[in-house]
Amino acid sequence: MSSQRRGTTSFSRWSGLATVAFFVALAAIIATIVTRMASNQTQTTPFLPEQGCQVTVDGFTTFLNQEQAANASIIVGESIRRGLPARAATIALVTAYQESDLHNLDYGDRDSIGLFQQRPSQGWGTVEEIMDPWYAAGKFYEALVKVPDWDTGVINDVAQAVQLSGHPDAYAQHETKGRAWASALTGYSPASVSCIDRSETPAAASEITDFLARVYGEAVTWTLDGLTLQLTTPGDPITWSVAHLAMxxxxxxxxETVQVADMMWINADGEYTMWQTVEPAVASVVITLRG
Incomplete structure (x- = not known):
């Protein structure tokens, strides 16, 4: 009887060990399969940065997606069109960051709408007018230049004087971003912008030439030869402003590419490429478009 119990116990132990070994082996097989699947997925679908543009000035880098970038170009472009200094563009960008994060919103607090959350009921214009980024930026600058010492005062306080926000100290947090973009887009920080565009949008030179005609008038001229746009400017800082705004x-x-003098930027799908040295350009700014 005692011998039978020992035999049963030995069998039970062997059976238990076999079961444990089976599950350990199964777990190892599953882990191997999962690892291989993850490896294959990594190889076939690599991480790609978000499309948009980034700027780097004095070691500080900040990013805008494509919608934000287009709106920022209009905000800065309108300041240039009005002959205002870069500081005006900084204040406008800081304000739009706080009010809408540079999105043209069709909603907001009470009847506030647009890039600057302007209110039709407060005399900023009609809904249709305010939803036009060019109009909204222009109305902001009209109000801005009426603020005493707007060109020397604290940026947060100047923005608040225009907006009369319920959060009067909120604009300051966006000042570094606003300064970086204003500096680059008005041409005072050369070769500081890079972009990624994977949209495969076909060439549309008028999107750039119409924009520049509105911003710079006859100061900037151009010729289009196939997919190559050659622009002539009066010189810096306008040259770099034109290049960065076009981007x-x-x-x-x-x-696809933008060249100023012997510096070229090339659009790349997977990374924000640096400007590189090439043979000097045949015009102030040379832009090649997608075929």
């Missing part, structure tokens, strides 16, 4: 409009125009 922010690039997703609408199918921009």
């Amino acid at each position: 922010l409009r690039g997703a609408l125009a199918g921009v």
Whole structure:
């Protein structure tokens, strides 16, 4: 009887060990399959940065998606059109960051709408007018230049004087971003912008030329030879302003490369490429469009 119990116990132990070994082996097989699947997925679908544009000024880098980039180009472009200094563009960008994060919103607090959350009931214009980014930016600048010492005062306080926000100290948090973009887009920080566009938008040179005609008038001229747009400017900082603004409009125009003097930027799907040294350009700015 005692011998039978020992035999039963030995069998039970062997059976238990066999079961454990089976599940350990099964777990190892599953882990191997999962690892291989993850490896294959990584190889076939690599991480790609979000499409848009980034700027780097004095070691600080910030990013805008394609919608934000297009709106930023209009905000800065309107300041240039009005002959205002870069500081005006900084204040406008700081304000739009806070009010809408540079999105043209059709909603907001009470009847606030648009890039600057302007209110039709407060005399900023009709809904249709305010939803036009060019109009909204223009109305902002009209109000801005009426603020005493707007060009020397604290940016947060100047923005608040225009907006009369319920959050009067909120604008300051966006100042570094606003300064970086204003500096680059008005041409005072050369070769500081890079973009990614994977949309395969066909070439549309008018998206750039119409924009530049509105911003710079006859100061900037151009010729279009096939897919190559050659622009002539009066010189810096306008040259770099034209180049950077064109890049922010690039997703609408199918921009592939931008060259200023012996510096070229090339659109790349997977990374924000740096400007590189090449043979000198034949015009102030040379832009090639997607075929």
